[in-house]
Amino acid sequence: MSGPLPNLDANLAVALDALLTEQSVTRAAERLRTSPAAMSRTLARLRRVLQDPLLVRAGQVMVPTPRAEALRDEAAAVVRGLAALLTAGGGIDPAALRRTITVQAADVVGAAVVPGLLELARRQAPGVSLRVLAEEWEAGPALREGRIDLEIGNIGHVDPETRVEELITLRMAAGVRAGHPLTEGTLTPARLAAAEHVAVSRRGRFTGPLDAALAEHGLTRRVGAVLPGHLAAMALAAAGDVVCLVPAALPGESRSPLGDVAQALGLRLLDIPLPLPPLKIGMAWHPRHAADGGHRWLRDAVRRVLRPEPPAEKLAD
Template identity: 50%
Template structure:
């Protein structure tokens, strides 16, 4: 088998047409290049270059190999060049993202729109949050996880993105929107709760109970998208992350409102496997997530 060093030397010899020229090109001595030419001749069982007067000319076998050898050397050299950032307009990739349903209700639309404008050939595949806490990042099934990151492997890269707050959502004609929000009105309104496990009680209920109030939860569902639809169609109240864009709840016929409680903020981060540190496409994707969250007025960015 011809090794890569011999291929590089053969390419230089065929391009330069002389031992001295090839030696200068590869920054080695003429005697060393002459010995390398001898190895190539033995490997190929062909003279490769033969003397014609004061010059060396390629044999028919060498002429036959010249183009293929040059292409192989170029391809091998390209593999060893650090990957540059791709041009978004020509980037054609499918990225697998995992995020909680709650976060997706605020993040998915602006992220999809931003990526679609800049990289129309990119496909975003949002995977269910049932992969949360699994080995999906390590195994390459998930490229980027976004959300409350508290379950990673030791090697996982985690970048805090900031904090977001929880707001209420209701139809524009709901009394909480038209008459204003008080704790009593908020607790007495009919609520749709969100729980993957069907729980009726959550942290906000503890805060209300400390004030002698009880939230009126009439239904629970497993996804925030369903809760938003029920808020619109059934006149219910639901909790959601403050939207990245004020137009998003309006498009659903909903209005976001502040809850008069000191609710803990949600700490949001993104996580990825170290294999994706230097990948240009992956870096670009992480930049898009940062930019979308920077544009969200309701989001407090890490480091600010």
């Protein structure tokens, strides 16, 4: 038979999450709106409770111990669970949010979305911090287990318990540097095939929808390199005479934040004279977050960044 529960203090879990995220007593104190002296006392208490230094000084900075590294994700999950438990199911004041939000996204999606999310957080929810992870986990289990709060991108997995909302539909354009030979004259399938390409594939594949479309015209292209992310491919195209595929807005629609990333790198976006399947960008989350006020703020923020005038969230969400 188990003994009585120890005297639990939820504030310790919140403080542990802040300390392990910020790796600074001063910044953790600012995040929780307390004094550095009070946070130092809390750190000393955590060290006694956990019997580990947690954070140790290395020069001018504090670094986590191996035990602290192992506790980081668990502490964040506990704080998220506490927030879900103690937050009313309706609205929430974003200025009162104190949490780290973990988002999984491809590199170009993160580069397109995070600046807008940070700007909204500064104005509306200054206590929110963002952690963006690469597409390293299978999103369905990661959402279910609480390792990530939101997936943003081309949602390919089918999981009946995952909520998915499509946000924007994009086309694929050819990204080249200014002055690339393809920027002169009419871009034909033959000219596109004759150019050197850089492909993007997390699995290292050399072929994709563009190759199938070229094959319909009896054409093949040469892929000189396959890279795991769009940003590296865009940087390579911006520096040399290679072509990369870039997600861009559909004709007649407003500019896409993803296309803006390519243009910020100095790329010219050329219309591809071939029918290619559209790219749908959406977001996915676990239903346990559906009524959480902080998570609703996050989803609405993503809509505002990716869509100029997002509709109000449905009550069935």
